[in-house]
Amino acid sequence: MHKLSKIIAILTLIVLSLSFSTAFAAASVVSSRIKDIAKVQGVRSNQLVGYGIVVGLSGTGDSNKTLETLQSVANMLKEFGVNITASSLKTKNVAAVMVTATLPPFVREGDTIDMTVSSMGDAKSIQGGTLLQTPLKAANGQVYAVGQGAVSTGGFAAGNGASSQQKNFPTVGMTPNGAIVEKTVESSLGDSGTISLSLGQPDFTTASRVAAAVNSRYGGVASAANPGRVDITVPPYYRGNVVGFVADLEDLYVTTDNIAKVVVNERTGTIVMGGNVGVDEIAIAQGGLNITIQKNTDVTQPAPYTLGETIKTSNTTTTVKEDKANTIVLQATANVNDIVGALNAVGATPRDIISILQAIKAAGALHADLQII
Structure with a gap:
């Protein structure tokens, strides 16, 4: 009864926290410098x-x-x-x-x-x-x-x-x-009047935002050629100072975007997830079957003044206990953080959580890329 009350209290807190999820997601958006998410093509070791x-x-x-x-x-x-x-x-x-x-x-x-x-x-x-x-x-x-x-x-x-x-x-x-x-590897930087930025994590949205950020600063000089490359025409007033132009580009801030992903390591029980992972309305039942086998040794003594012998006997006792399943129901606005927090509260181990995430993905309720390493 105490565990059931605990689960109800946890789920109540989750439902109350969902009303603030949109505002929290907006506040948690972080912008990154172009220098940290892209590099100039041709500059390589x-x-x-x-x-x-x-x-x-x-x-x-x-x-x-x-x-x-x-x-x-x-x-x-x-x-x-x-x-x-x-x-x-x-x-x-x-x-x-x-x-x-x-x-x-x-x-x-x-x-x-x-x-x-x-x-x-x-x-x-x-x-x-x-x-x-x-x-x-x-x-x-x-x-x-x-x-x-x-x-x-x-x-x-x-x-x-x-x-x-x-x-x-x-x-x-x-x-x-x-x-x-003894020998230099010649690298051309902007000799043709253009440079290309190569994104570390190719993404359509991020590439479009990088081009938009550059255009807002220097005019229509940038275009996203593909999810991993942004082509930029060096402005005329920077033709003699390409290094300075690249330095200015690297200081521009862009809001990056990535696919929702959950990474799990079954060997260590580690779970890493992004904040943009969504889950449909789903019910999860978590329980287990515990089997205990005990082996006891008994000694049988004969009556006094008889010709009997002391005999050792082994008795095996098998106990089966099936725990009551803990059922958790989450609304469609929940995310994986809510699921993992609720499962931790009811005593699920990391390996149990990994199995449950795999089952949610198989059911089509997990809107993210589940990667197992």
Whole structure:
């Protein structure tokens, strides 16, 4: 009786709160800068990769079973006039590594970028080693940077066997500012008199609002080409200062719009939802069947001065209890926040709530994209 009164009180509060839902939704609308929701097309980074060797390790390098390390060291020594066979080398102080880096837009020759150095053999650690000069290539096969320098892993591996200790991953390290840019990736910005904004989340409404915001500031210079792109003609008085024009564009505020979505993680029981999720009038019954099995051991003693024996017997008791289902009725103006709040109040677990949301979606009453990850 107490739980029923509690449910009625909760539903009463929900109904009273629905009268303020429209005003709350209007007040919760947040505008975002164009800088935070879009980027200028053509302004992009490029991935670089290279193969190199790390030397100077303290016996934690690759073993003689790592053939690529043996061959790399032999080839390197030939460049310095030292002829030696790979089979005669000992490489415990050397490790073969892959080097990766990101080439930012608009960098020039001589600028430096960070590198990530990762062991590709059976080295135990590359901490304290030095990466030898390594060309870094892009997807087109051209060299855009050259890296060299000390490697810092921020971790360690010590001991042997069961008594070993390890912190972080000593086979992966960083070389800050270790790569020097040798070739620039030319990026044109407004050379044709137009620029395009690429939305991070393509949406018809948001693209239209971005174009409207730009036109209200600079006249009819913008048009939404598709949900993910807005084309803008650079005004004549900004032709010599495209960077300043983009900076002014990024400070414009736009009210974004997204599809209603509910994201659930069944592994962790996490539920994340937007505030614009709507639900039709629906009734939800939540209950459960509890089955308890208890096993007891009894001892039977014979009467005194008899030839009987003590006997142990096992008795199993099975108890079945079916909880009374809690029924919740929500009006069509309710949202998922109301549903989750009411279900939490009656003791539903996160996994119960996920199952109920899936059932509401299957019934066609949940007006949102239900995404399960």
